[in-house]
Amino acid sequence: MVTELVKSENNYQAAFRALAPTVAWLELVRGSAMDRFEQLGFPSVTDEEWKYTNLASLAKESFVPATANEEISGDVKRHAYPETATAHLVVVNGFLREDLSVTTGLENVVAVDLFNAGADARYNKIIRKYLARNAGYHNNGLTALNTALLQSGVFIWIPKNVELETPIQITFVADPSAQSSANFPRVLVVAEENSSATVIENFVSNDGKPYFTNAVTEVVVKDGARLDHYRLQRESHNAFHVSTTSAELGRASRYDTTSINLGAQLARHDVSVVMDHEGAETSVDGLYMVGADQHTDTHSVIDHKQPHCNSHQLYKGILDGNGRAVFNGKIFVREGAQKTDAMQTNKNLLLSNKARVDTKPQLEIFADDVKCAHGAAVGQIDPEELFYLETRGITPELGRSLLTYGFAEEVIGKIKLASIRSELDEVVLRQLHTSLEA
């Protein structure tokens, strides 16, 4: 396995050597990230944070990093939601495709290629400040690899006091070809003081061939700003999807994020929110749903470093077949972070005896005047609830689907975009082989 791992890394090294040159500071970032990747490699199960998620089969595959401007099959516009028809950025195999994107609804907001913007005098100062700041690559081989291969991506900059009504959607289309099958999407979102916006990240695929997505999104929400961030992961069931979302929150800012994880044979999402200024608020919610031969892993870190910050986290999981899920949620309340209000819940619904979930909510509190609670639950369909539905003429099969749908709805129902809600309702029900229109 070791030799294969090296071979696989060689593809990445080759891709790194083939990168077009850029401005010095970006060269430096990519170069040191590559150094780190060469030292760290892919995480292994001996790493405590990767205990339940084995990347050996990913390392064994010989994925080749994608290149720009590859042909794409199918219509990508169909992935846009009605609300985002005028603000739809399309990223194919990690590369922003301006030719496929629509940005007419994005006045007063910058939504451009991250890599190009890094060399653009208008933006490079801010990108230099925030790129690789919250998603550091020094301790994480996957983030290091994403950073080392940075050559496109998306930069969204919402200027001070701008309240953007139109949600911005980024659709990441994976379109694996014979030549390429590894994608490294990268996003940096900076919401300046007192701005507000909604960003939707949507991961989809055009093909059932195996591929590898290694995505990194960094989010900066400055003082008084507010950002709603939705992340929909619906990769092909043959895909490997590893991703990192890292956010830092300014004073009295608000960041609400919901991650919906439905796709991939193996998915891992690391989400972190750092609150280093007073009065910040965040909700970090998620839903994962796995069926036969799927594995999904969420690791979250919510870091309360200053007083008077609130965090609320609800993650729900639905597991069917021999599906597996991991939830590891850490909440840190640092010394001096008084009046912290932190709540964390992870609930799992097992639809099969072969499904398995490992859940570990963790609270580490170093302040004394705080309100913190956490809990985890793993259960099955409640027979009393099912009986109740049956006594109303609903078949046991439909009843189970309905209860499962209801379980998911607590997370889906919070999404503010009606079209995403109704689409997810359908996706969930389809996965349960049911339709409410029946």
Add this chain to the structure above:
Amino acid sequence: MLEIRNLHAGIDGKEILKGINLTINKGEIHAIMGPNGSGKSTLAKVLAGHPQYEVTQGEILYEGRNLLEMAPDERAREGVFMAFQYPIEVPGVSNAQFLRLAYNEKQKHLGEEELDPLEFKDLLKERAKVVEMQASFMTRSVNEGFSGGEKKRNEILQMAVLEPKLAVLDETDSGLDIDALRVVANGVNQLHTPNNAMIVVTHYQRLLNYIVPDFVHVLADGRIAREGGKELALELEAKGYDWITAPEQQGAQAAK
């Protein structure tokens, strides 16, 4: 409509019903009364087909068919309805969604027209009047965060939508204040027709002031200890259940 013959049933190996015989014709309202533990709720649950209750002896014929061979959902689609003593909350599923599904399942079963969400909305609006329920209840999750009275009203609303032939009301009066009781009872009375039948299970006579039964059956220790007309309920109210459950002692005391 319903014929219960020598019904023995229990839970976890413990026999609770010890030979119930009961005949119910359409158009009738039967009250089942009795002290706690006498088997009233067990009888309701056996009729609805609760999986934890086991019938060990006897039979139940519903419209000439063996009810015990029918699954709970099939019973429901065939017109058997039970209003729960403790209605279950179904988070994430709206009342309207749930009711339409249930309604359409029944329609499908009967080979009748199913309704789309808009058509169903009209029907629901009409039926909701029966229990004076506001439209806001329809978009809320089934029973979630409902008060006790709201839950019971919701049960009767379901009954109004599903139009059962045989409705079993299991302690529908429990936990209701007098106003809610009146609304619920009024709803039940509106739904009662010469073509359906109702079994009203209750501990107290109070509900029977509003839903007037044709027959009263008093259970004690899993058997029907006494039967009569509506006046039996009043007698029970006056004398208490001891009068029926321990007639020997009562008789002995009276002799002194």
